[in-house]
Amino acid sequence: MPTPLARRLGLTVPIVQAPMAGGWTTPELVAAVSDVGGLGMLAGARITADQLRELIRATRRLTSRPFGLNLQVPIISPEEAARPANPEPLRRLREEHGLASEPAGTPAWVGPDEAVAIALAEGIRILSVVMGPPGSWLAKARDAGAVVMATVTTVAEALEVEGGVDVVIAQGGEAGGHRSTFRPGAPDHWPLIGTMALVPQVVDAVKLPVIASGGIMDGRGVIAALALGAEAAQLGTRFLLARESGATPAYRRRLLDADETDTAVTDAYTGRPARGIRNRFLDRMAEQGGTPLPWPRQGALGAELYRASFAEDGEWAPLLAGQGLRLAAREQAAAEIMRELTATAREVRERLPRW
Numbered sequence: 001m002p003t004p005l006a007r008r009l010g011l012t013v014p015i016v017q018a019p020m021a022g023g024w025t026t027p028e029l030v031a032a033v034s035d036v037g038g039l040g041m042l043a044g045a046r047i048t049a050d051q052l053r054e055l056i057r058a059t060r061r062l063t064s065r066p067f068g069l070n071l072q073v074p075i076i077s078p079e080e081a082a083r084p085a086n087p088e089p090l091r092r093l094r095e096e097h098g099l100a101s102e103p104a105g106t107p108a109w110v111g112p113d114e115a116v117a118i119a120l121a122e123g124i125r126i127l128s129v130v131m132g133p134p135g136s137w138l139a140k141a142r143d144a145g146a147v148v149m150a151t152v153t154t155v156a157e158a159l160e161v162e163g164g165v166d167v168v169i170a171q172g173g174e175a176g177g178h179r180s181t182f183r184p185g186a187p188d189h190w191p192l193i194g195t196m197a198l199v200p201q202v203v204d205a206v207k208l209p210v211i212a213s214g215g216i217m218d219g220r221g222v223i224a225a226l227a228l229g230a231e232a233a234q235l236g237t238r239f240l241l242a243r244e245s246g247a248t249p250a251y252r253r254r255l256l257d258a259d260e261t262d263t264a265v266t267d268a269y270t271g272r273p274a275r276g277i278r279n280r281f282l283d284r285m286a287e288q289g290g291t292p293l294p295w296p297r298q299g300a301l302g303a304e305l306y307r308a309s310f311a312e313d314g315e316w317a318p319l320l321a322g323q324g325l326r327l328a329a330r331e332q333a334a335a336e337i338m339r340e341l342t343a344t345a346r347e348v349r350e351r352l353p354r355w
């Protein structure tokens with residue numbers, strides 16, 4: 001399935017392992033996917049400049065094939081930054097777990113400009129962004145020959161980035177993790193367009209190659225994405241269960257136990273909408289009805305609680321995951337996941353003309 005985009009990115013399989021911030025997309029995972037001809041993606045959010053450099057170098061030591069870096073570049077309007085909030089429920093939770101009501105302060109996370117400079121210096125030539133269009137670094141990335149991809153959740157967002165990027169990643173409402181929606185607004189206005197509806201509409205609207213993302217878990221989904229006009233499929237949740245991912249044992253257990261009805265989209269984790277598995281945290285936030293602090297402050301307020309909970313039972317952590325959960329039935333080596341995805345995709349492709 002060597003689509004034109006796969007060829008351009010140097011892939012033999014049109015499958016992208018989604019970048020997943022939080023320590024989940026380890027160098028081992030990224031390298032394992034790239035090594036067998038897919039595209040491994042590192043996540044560049046909530047890490048320091050030194051950590052980013054080390055992640056890239058560690059991945060490079062494990063594979064000589066191309067891999068990419070993802071950056072979170074949220075547009076934060078003055079209205080969003082000033083949104084009235086009541087984070088009391090999260091503060092109370094912190095206190096119940098023995099934490100001070102306010103976080104001690106966050107490290108200096110690497111910003112997009114510095115991250116791109118590091119990535120280019122370290123030889124990365126595939127960049128993707130989420131939550132907004134690329135920033136002032138775009139020209140530098142382009143001059144260096146990088147392929148730049150932007151993640152969108154609506155046709156309007158695709159049109160907004162079309163002039164400045166090489167590839168559009170269409171993220172359907174099924175997707176696990178944060179919504180890439182540029183200006184999410186009030187919850188009743190969050191666009192949650194399913195992958196099946198979004199991908200062909202984006203394909204028709206822009207002249208760029210499109211990658212489909214959201215709820216794709218197996219080779220059937222990969223072929224469906226290609227049938228909708230995408231040139232590759234980006235999978236997150238399925239790769240969380242790769243042995244090489246950084247997902248903790250509690251997180252893995254919940255991914256294996258949960259099914260398609262168990263996720264919800266909420267801004268309670270970070271102030272921006274994200275899909276995750278319902279747990280005590282989400283129940284408590286729903287019961288106590290606070291209003292999250294604007295991004296990124298809600299996430300910073302929750303960070304220590306989340307980290308501790310991931311290491312324990314995951315009940316108070318953002319268990320980000322998509323709706324295809326039942327199709328992630330076991331833990332596997334990343335190369336085995338890739339083999340299975342490709343084998344099933346081939347099988348489906350051969351079977352289809354006989355119907």
Ligand SMILES: Cc1cc2nc3c(=O)[nH]c(=O)nc-3n(C[C@H](O)[C@H](O)[C@H](O)COP(=O)(O)O)c2cc1C
Nearest residue numbers: 018020021130175176177214215235236237320322
């Ligand atoms: C745990 C988790 C973390 C994620 N973090 C990021 C991220 O840092 N950057 C990004 O572009 N997308 C992120 N995503 C979204 C993925 O890129 C992708 O849209 C999603 O995983 C696709 O849906 P699926 O999980 O059903 O495959 C994350 C998804 C998950 C499940």
